[in-house]
Amino acid sequence: GAVVSQHPSRVICKSGTSVKIECRSLDFQATTMFWYRQFPKQSLMLMATSNEGSKATYEQGVEKDKFLINHASLTLSTLTVTSAHPEDSSFYICSARDPDGTEAFFGQGTRLTVV
Amino acid sequence: AQSVTQLGSHVSVSEGALVLLRCNYSSSVPPYLFWYVQYPNQGLQLLLKYTTGATLVKGINGFEAEFKKSETSFHLTKPSAHMSDAAEYFCAVSRPGGSYIPTFGRGTSLIVHP
Numbered sequence: 313g314a315v316v317s318q319h320p321s322r323v324i325c326k327s328g329t330s331v332k333i334e335c336r337s338l339d340f341q342a343t344t345m346f347w348y349r350q351f352p353k354q355s356l357m358l359m360a361t362s363n364e365g366s367k368a369t370y371e372q373g374v375e376k377d378k379f380l381i382n383h384a385s386l387t388l389s390t391l392t393v394t395s396a397h398p399e400d401s402s403f404y405i406c407s408a409r410d411p412d413g414t415e416a417f418f419g420q421g422t423r424l425t426v427v
Numbered sequence: 428a429q430s431v432t433q434l435g436s437h438v439s440v441s442e443g444a445l446v447l448l449r450c451n452y453s454s455s456v457p458p459y460l461f462w463y464v465q466y467p468n469q470g471l472q473l474l475l476k477y478t479t480g481a482t483l484v485k486g487i488n489g490f491e492a493e494f495k496k497s498e499t500s501f502h503l504t505k506p507s508a509h510m511s512d513a514a515e516y517f518c519a520v521s522r523p524g525g526s527y528i529p530t531f532g533r534g535t536s537l538i539v540h541p
Contacts, residue, residue, distance in 0.1 A: 318470065346528070355517065355533045356471075405470050409527050414459060414478055416527055418470035 314340045316408045318419025325396055325426055333391045333422045335406030341386035342408035346416060347379075350403040362389045396426040429454040429520045433532035441540045446490075446505040448535050450518035453499065460501040461519040461529065462492055471517065477501065478523065488512070513539045 315338040325331050335345055343364045348356040360381050361369045368381035378400075380392040389408075393400055403423055407416040434449040452458055459478050463471040475486025482494040492503045501518060515536050519529040 316470075321468075353534075353536075355531045358528070361528065403468070407471075413527050414523075415461065415473060415476055416529070418463075418472070420470045421468065423468060 314338075314408070314410055314417045316342075316406065316417045316419045318406050318422055320422060321420055322423045323425070325424070327397055327426055328395055330392055330394045331396055331424060333393075333404055333406070333424075335389045335391070335408065335419050337387045337408040337417075340408075340411060342389075342410075343386060344409040345383060345389040346407045346409070347381060347389070347391050348405045348407070350405060350421075352403075356405060359391075393424065396424070398426045400424065401426045429458065429522065429530050431518050431520050431530055431532035433516075433518050433535050435535055436533065437536045437538060439538040439540065440508045442510055443507050446503070446508045446512065446537065448503040448516050448518075448537065450492075450501045450503065450532060451499050452501060452518070452520045454520055454522070456522055457496075459521045459523050459527070460492075460494060461521070462486065462490070462501070462503045463517045463519060463531075464488075465515040465517065465534075467514075474503070474516075508537075508539050510539050510541065513537055 317336045319334045345362040347359045362383040364383045383389040405421045407418045409416045430453045432451045461476045462474040475484045477494045485491045518532040521529040
């Protein structure tokens with residue numbers, strides 16, 4: 313199957329700083345990528361849908377100014393958590409829709425800890 | 428609108444026993460259905476998917492699932508559990524038509540006892 317690489321896998325940052333998470337499709341072009349947040353022992357919560365060359369579509373309740381998404385190329389989407397606070401600590405996962413549009417491939421996730 | 432219900436947040440089996448993880452869905456159109464596995468601190472890996480055609484779908488690692496429209500179910504099974512199957516399993520539903528945006532169930536934690 314296709315490979316989606318997410319980096320970094322773990323990051324610790326101080327409150328008030330910003331953190332950027334990268335999501336790359338390695339062997340296919342992804343016009344659409346998804347960003348999820350997962351709380352411990354819970355399911356994935358869709359945060360936003362990222363479309364190459366256009367603004368991301370955010371789910372209700374997700375702060376656009378806090379979670380900045382950029383999808384500048386067909387193989388790269390980034391999520392920047394701005395002015396991070398401890399409550400932003402979570403597991404963030406990206407996925408990229410395959411060219412056929414019938415499924416998506418997931419990155420390995422990023423464990424963000426804000427101290 | 429679409430939704431997924433996974434019955435049982437935890438399922439415990441002995442090694443070598445049958446694995447059955449339940450998933451029921453709700454969808455206003457014929458759905459695409461998926462099962463994913465997640466190991467600790469990792470992303471999701473696709474086990475199998477149903478889009479069209481044969482209702483019994485075989486996936487990786489010996490897992491299979493059967494789409495039953497009359498029961499709106501897509502239960503995941505494996506004849507013989509292995510210790511390495513211990514993980515979190517997610518059922519997901521999406522709409523066909525090239526617009527994959529899945530809705531995930533809450534997940535079922537599979538525990539395998541030696």
